[in-house]
């Protein structure tokens with residue numbers, strides 16, 4: 558590993574790696590460098606990943622995932638909302654697929670999934686937002702015959718999440734709801750374990 562690692566490490570400055578490691582405590586230096594190499598290839602040396610490039614990658618990593626859902630996932634990766642992913646955004650997003658069950662990982666992951674649902678990024682999930690994500694997750698079209706069933710499911714889910722009945726779901730409500738109902742996470746990421754108390 559020695560020679561290759563130092564060559565790549567010189568590309569990514571030590572201080573920067575240290576900063577990244579604080580954001581992705583579940584990843585080691587080797588893994589970060591491995592992803593950096595991957596990122597450079599994917600972004601064709603631009604050091605920015607566009608939505609189209611990301612969607613292609615995500616559909617390759619998760620076959621069967623609809624492009625609409627991949628676009629919502631891109632939005633959650635793109636934390637500064639400039640429409641592209643820098644390496645840090647890319648890495649932090651990828652670290653969310655770490656499936657550890659410790660409390661810290663669970664909370665970070667749930668916070669991130671909350672961002673997938675919170676389309677307008679205002680810190681709460683509205684009825685429309687959950688409806689949109691569920692329709693996309695089920696890949697429904699406007700004429701789909703399963704629509705009434707899914708609408709009913711959405712309604713029940715929203716009511717179950719919105720425990721204080723203010724017509725929006727806060728992060729804390731969301732977190733509690735994911736512990737009662739694993740479907741909220743499995744809808745988007747089948748393999749992801751849910752967190753329990």
Ligand SMILES: [Ca+2]
Nearest residue numbers: 635639641642
């Ligand atoms: Ca960005």
Ligand SMILES: [Ca+2]
Nearest residue numbers: 675679681682
């Ligand atoms: Ca919102």
